[in-house]
Amino acid sequence: xxxxxxxxxxxxxxxxxxxxxxxxxxxxxxxxxxxxxxxxxxxxxxxxxxxxxxxxxxxxxxxxxxxxxxxxxxxxxxxxxxxxxxxxxxxxxxxxxxxxxxxxxxxxxxxxxxxxxxx
Numbered sequence: 001x002x003x004x005x006x007x008x009x010x011x012x013x014x015x016x017x018x019x020x021x022x023x024x025x026x027x028x029x030x031x032x033x034x035x036x037x038x039x040x041x042x043x044x045x046x047x048x049x050x051x052x053x054x055x056x057x058x059x060x061x062x063x064x065x066x067x068x069x070x071x072x073x074x075x076x077x078x079x080x081x082x083x084x085x086x087x088x089x090x091x092x093x094x095x096x097x098x099x100x101x102x103x104x105x106x107x108x109x110x111x112x113x114x115x116x117x118x119x
Contacts, residue, residue, distance in 0.1 A: 043082035043090070044097075049074060050113035051097045058117075 044052060056068035056077070068074065081090055104112035108119055
């Protein structure tokens with residue numbers, strides 16, 4: 001029997017985000033992040049934010065618990081990119097979103113955010 005606890009995808013992502021956030025933003029207020037996420041200033045443009053939202057919804061869909069979209073994960077992630085991430089991290093994330101969209105265009109002929117869940 002394994003000594004490691006069994007984690008589902010949501011728990012794993014939550015623990016990863018808590019660990020990353022706690023180590024990098026020791027004096028950064030979560031309520032301040034939530035305030036920024038609700039604001040009108042965004043780092044990502046609309047197509048990139050749409051892709052991020054589709055990816056987040058794919059990873060953490062709404063089930064019997066709220067999914068990534070209901071809990072505003074894309075907006076909070078965007079706020080972290082705007083206010084905390086290094087230029088290298090921003091470039092890496094934007095590049096990853098662009099590659100996801102390019103792969104979607106090549107495979108299905110449309111943006112990732114436009115794909116149906118089964119696609």
